[in-house]
Amino acid sequence: MELAMSxxxxxxxxxxxxxxxxxxxxFFWTIVAGLILTGLALVLIPKQYTSAVxxxxxxxxxxASLIGAEPQNNANVSHIESRxxxxxxxxxxxxxxxxxxxxxxxxxxDGKPRPGAVGEMAGAISITIPDAVLQSxxxxxxxxxxxxxxxxxSFQYADPVxxxxxxxxxxxxxIDEYRKELEHHNTETIKLISSEVDETRxxxxxxxxxxxxxxxxxxxxxxxxxxxxxxxxxxxxMQVERTAPGAAKTDASDGIGTSPAPKxxxxxxxxxxxxxxxxxxxxxxxxxxxxxxxTQSQIAILEKEIANPVKQQSPSVPQADSAAGxxxxxxxxxxxxxxxxxxxxxxxxxxxxxxxxxxNRYHDLSNLLFQASADEEVLERGQGERxxxxxxxxxxxxxxxxxxxxxxxxxxALTLLIALAIPFGLFYTDTSFKDSDDISAEFADVNAIAxxxxxEAVHRYLNxxxxxxxxxxxxxxxxxxxxxxxxxFRESTNGGQTAADGESANHNGADGESASHNGTNGNLVxxxxxxxxxxxxxxxxxxxxxxxxxxxxxxxxxxxxAFKLRSWAAQHDNAKVFVVASAVGxxxxxxxxxxxxxxxxxxxxxxxxxxxxIRAPFQHYAFPVPKVDGLLGYLQGTTEFAASILPTPVxxxxxxxxxxxxxxxxxxxxxxxxxxxxxxxxxxxxxxYIIIDTPPALLVPDAQILARGGDGxxxxxxxxxTARVATTKTFLMFDPQSLFGVVxxxxxxxxxxxxxxxxxxxxxxxxxxxxxxxxxxxxxxxxxxxxxxx
Numbered sequence: 001m002e003l004a005m006s007x008x009x010x011x012x013x014x015x016x017x018x019x020x021x022x023x024x025x026x027f028f029w030t031i032v033a034g035l036i037l038t039g040l041a042l043v044l045i046p047k048q049y050t051s052a053v054x055x056x057x058x059x060x061x062x063x064a065s066l067i068g069a070e071p072q073n074n075a076n077v078s079h080i081e082s083r084x085x086x087x088x089x090x091x092x093x094x095x096x097x098x099x100x101x102x103x104x105x106x107x108x109x110d111g112k113p114r115p116g117a118v119g120e121m122a123g124a125i126s127i128t129i130p131d132a133v134l135q136s137x138x139x140x141x142x143x144x145x146x147x148x149x150x151x152x153x154s155f156q157y158a159d160p161v162x163x164x165x166x167x168x169x170x171x172x173x174x175i176d177e178y179r180k181e182l183e184h185h186n187t188e189t190i191k192l193i194s195s196e197v198d199e200t201r202x203x204x205x206x207x208x209x210x211x212x213x214x215x216x217x218x219x220x221x222x223x224x225x226x227x228x229x230x231x232x233x234x235x236x237x238m239q240v241e242r243t244a245p246g247a248a249k250t251d252a253s254d255g256i257g258t259s260p261a262p263k264x265x266x267x268x269x270x271x272x273x274x275x276x277x278x279x280x281x282x283x284x285x286x287x288x289x290x291x292x293x294x295t296q297s298q299i300a301i302l303e304k305e306i307a308n309p310v311k312q313q314s315p316s317v318p319q320a321d322s323a324a325g326x327x328x329x330x331x332x333x334x335x336x337x338x339x340x341x342x343x344x345x346x347x348x349x350x351x352x353x354x355x356x357x358x359x360n361r362y363h364d365l366s367n368l369l370f371q372a373s374a375d376e377e378v379l380e381r382g383q384g385e386r387x388x389x390x391x392x393x394x395x396x397x398x399x400x401x402x403x404x405x406x407x408x409x410x411x412x413a414l415t416l417l418i419a420l421a422i423p424f425g426l427f428y429t430d431t432s433f434k435d436s437d438d439i440s441a442e443f444a445d446v447n448a449i450a451x452x453x454x455x456e457a458v459h460r461y462l463n464x465x466x467x468x469x470x471x472x473x474x475x476x477x478x479x480x481x482x483x484x485x486x487x488x489f490r491e492s493t494n495g496g497q498t499a500a501d502g503e504s505a506n507h508n509g510a511d512g513e514s515a516s517h518n519g520t521n522g523n524l525v526x527x528x529x530x531x532x533x534x535x536x537x538x539x540x541x542x543x544x545x546x547x548x549x550x551x552x553x554x555x556x557x558x559x560x561x562a563f564k565l566r567s568w569a570a571q572h573d574n575a576k577v578f579v580v581a582s583a584v585g586x587x588x589x590x591x592x593x594x595x596x597x598x599x600x601x602x603x604x605x606x607x608x609x610x611x612x613x614i615r616a617p618f619q620h621y622a623f624p625v626p627k628v629d630g631l632l633g634y635l636q637g638t639t640e641f642a643a644s645i646l647p648t649p650v651x652x653x654x655x656x657x658x659x660x661x662x663x664x665x666x667x668x669x670x671x672x673x674x675x676x677x678x679x680x681x682x683x684x685x686x687x688x689y690i691i692i693d694t695p696p697a698l699l700v701p702d703a704q705i706l707a708r709g710g711d712g713x714x715x716x717x718x719x720x721x722t723a724r725v726a727t728t729k730t731f732l733m734f735d736p737q738s739l740f741g742v743v744x745x746x747x748x749x750x751x752x753x754x755x756x757x758x759x760x761x762x763x764x765x766x767x768x769x770x771x772x773x774x775x776x777x778x779x780x781x782x783x784x785x786x787x788x789x790x
Contacts, residue, residue: 018750022434022720023423030422034415041407047399049160053171054130054391057149060375060384084151088127090177091153091170097121100169104162124156125170150390160396167393178387179379186376193369200362207355214351218344219290221337228291229341232277233334236327239273270326271302298330431724433717435750439742442724443731447568447741449561450719451592453748454544454554541588543622545595546602546650558599561743565596566605568712568740569689575711576682577690578740581703583726584696587718588745590618593693596714601652605688608645608681610656612706613695614665617658623648630659634677635668641680654687665695669705678709697730704733712740719747 020027097118101107107117130152153170157163215222220229278295285292378384433439439448544551545558569575580596582589590613597609611619614632625646633639639659646655662668681690692710694703707713713734717727731739 014751019427020420020423021751022748023426026422026426027419030419031415034411034418038408038411038415041411042402042404045402045407046158048156048158048401049163049396049398050154050156050400051160051163051167051393051396052152052154053167053389053393055151055153055171055174055387056390058386058388060378084127084129087151087174087177087181090181091127091174092122092125094118096173100166103169104166106157106162106166126152126154126156127174128152128154151387155393156400164393164395168389171389171393175387175389182379182385183376186372186379190369190372190376193365193372197362197365197369200358200365204355204358204362207351207358211348211351211355214344214348215290218340218348220294221340221344222290222348223341223345225291226338226341228281229334229337233331233338235273235277236331236334240324240327240331267302267306267326271299271306274299274302302326430720432720432722433724433727433744434719435747436744439717439744442728443742446739447564448744449557449564449741450744450747451557451561451588452553453746454542454551541591541594541618541622543594543598543650546598546653554595555599558595559603561596562599562603562605565600565689565712565714565740572712575740576688577678577692577710578712578714579692579694579703579707579710580714580716581694581697581707581730581734582716583698583722583730585699587696587716587722589696589716590693592714592716592743592745593691594619594622597689597691598650598653600689600691601650604652606652606654606686608654608656608687608690609648610681610690610692611658612669612692612702614658614660614662614668615695615700615702617661619655619693620657623655625655625657628657628659630657631677632659632662632668634659635671635673637673641677665700665702666705669702674706675709697733698726707734707738711738713738714740715742716745717742719744721746 101113101117101121107113107120128151130150151174153167153174155163155167155170157166219225274295278292278299281289281292281295287293375384379386433442436448436450439446543549544554546555565578580589580593590611594609597607600607609619610631611617612631620630623646625648628644628646629636629639630644634641634644634656644656644659646657648655668674681687692706694706697703715727715730715734717730727742731742
């Protein structure tokens with residue numbers, strides 16, 4: 001399977017499918033287990049229901065302008081978001097939660113709230129601003145219309161009715177807390193503003209008194225008196241100028257400088273000038289004006305002087321000089337006032353500036369105090385800003401937890417992930433050989449032959465279509481009556497040896513021989529009991545390359561193996577004796593030896609199969625053979641060669657069974673009798689090939705001893721089972737010159753290989769196949785005419 005990425009680049013996903021197909025059982029059962037667990041989670045996880053109440057901030061029912069409050073520019077700006085944390089903490093306070101737990105009977109255990117109920121309830125409460133409010137900045141006509149100050153309170157619980165009730169109670173708690181917060185806020189605001197108003201009022205009074213003191217102190221020299229002072233000074237100067245010529249004329253006529261004062265300089269003239277000034281001042285100012293008051297005081301002084309002329313006149317100073325001095329004094333006084341006016345103006349202006357600031361602040365604070373008082377009164381009437389229920393909590397009909405779609409999707413995704421990870425993990429951590437290419441890459445210059453699994457044989461055995469001999473035979477001391485572990489083994493698919501009833505294979509010879517035999521040749525006896533039933537159901541090894549139970553695909557593969565072996569033998573001085581070995585037990589070595597011998601026999605080559613595994617023999621199970629001593633009897637000298645050879649139902653195939661069991665196998669196999677046997681069978685022209693079945697090479701040295709007298713060695717390894725290092729060690733045990741090749745037993749073709757081989761263009765049912773256009777039964781063939789058919 002390939003995915004086209006471009007005109008020249010392709011990504012092949014076939015190898016990945018092959019990995020999954022290779023471990024399809026793990027993949028399949030992982031998916032089954034994951035789906036079952038997901039279903040159990042959907043059923044067993046406690047359901048939780050969520051109910052939510054929607055609140056909104058309801059602004060004051062009374063217009064702000066009617067209570068004297070200044071209008072706000074941003075009345076619609078949300079402030080709930082900034083206060084949400086504080087409101088949440090107040091709403092889910094521990095005291096409130098304890099009251100709700102006791103009121104509704106929440107989180108009970110044995111009739112009492114279980115430990116940690118308050119914290120668990122706090123975790124089940126969610127206070128948020130709805131998404132529609134948060135997204136309200138984006139105009140959308142399909143968007144749900146919500147106020148800018150909306151808040152949602154949700155509660156999750158196993159009982160939907162209690163979830164609804166508690167959600168409504170939480171809404172009421174938040175409403176009360178919001179009201180209490182506003183009342184506390186208004187109370188504290190009024191208290192603060194009142195204290196600031198009193199403080200500002202005191203400062204304002206102090207500033208006002210300071211202004212009064214300054215005005216009293218600087219009376220007549222203030223900025224508003226400057227024009228009057230200038231006019232008065234000018235008037236006095238004119239008066240002095242008018243009286244100067246008359247005084248000079250009087251001095252000339254008399255000739256003496258000591259003449260009386262002119263009438264113009266009399267106090268009466270000064271009094272008249274002051275009265276004229278007073279009239280002008282009253283026309284502009286009130287009687288409380290400082291300059292008016294000062295002018296009145298000067299007039300009073302002059303009137304007293306005129307009323308008491310004797311007291312006012314000095315005995316040494318004439319009357320005229322007294323009036324002139326008074327005018328001069330007034331002129332100096334006005335000049336000082338005019339000079340001091342800028343400094344006094346600056347001092348008074350600073351005090352007035354402070355007074356203005358305090359006055360404005362007092363005005364603002366008064367407005368704020370009035371507004372706060374009005375808000376408090378409106379709030380007490382229930383007409384102020386408050387939280388109201390916009391949407392009460394409804395009864396939830398479907399559980400909010402667990403989210404069935406999320407749980408189902410997550411369970412399926414996790415199951416698929418694990419199901420995919422297991423095959424890949426098994427594949428990349430498995431060090432066994434997968435196909436013949438792996439063997440060729442590992443071992444150079446040797447034949448690599450793959451023998452596929454034979455599922456047909458397994459089905460036949462399980463269905464009872466293939467039976468062992470009518471009287472299953474075993475060797476005494478090799479599992480009679482099913483008591484010895486030697487009969488507790490079976491060959492799995494392709495002859496894989498496994499233990500029955502949990503017993504493991506043992507090739508050390510100690511368990512294959514009872515104490516009474518002590519290595520002597522045992523006799524073949526019928527199996528009884530459980531061992532007989534086991535041997536009937538799982539005969540070992542199965543014969544699939546010939547006979548009535550032949551499997552065509554397996555026979556083709558063994559024929560290919562036999563062909564390569566004959567070719568190799570022809571290239572190596574007509575090699576005749578081949579030792580079949582494996583690293584450990586259960587790799588199908590006996591199965592390969594049996595079917596290889598059968599394939600050689602049916603191809604016309606006389607073949608002798610020798611069961612040299614005298615520790616745990618299996619080849620006598622394949623045929624209904626009589627009781628003979630076999631190989632062990634020949635090696636012990638109790639049986640002749642001809643008597644130890646038995647014919648089989650397969651034409652051209654003879655069998656030399658083990659004839660018994662012994663723990664002295666290396667001694668017998670390395671004896672001169674074994675060398676004589678090798679010379680004898682090699683000299684017999686009736687046997688073109690001799691196949692010797694041996695014990696596992698990594699467990700016992702029997703295979704190495706037998707290979708010494710053989711011409712070639714065939715190593716059997718189980719695909720997807722035997723560790724690569726074990727096969728490599730076995731390979732290095734034998735002479736490289738005598739190694740024929742490695743047989744990969746129980747090979748499982750990849751999915752892509754099966755598809756290409758079975759359904760290719762030139763496959764079994766292709767255009768030129770058995771039923772193709774030009775086949776024997778085509779309408780173009782001579783056999784289409786019934787009269788011409790055979």
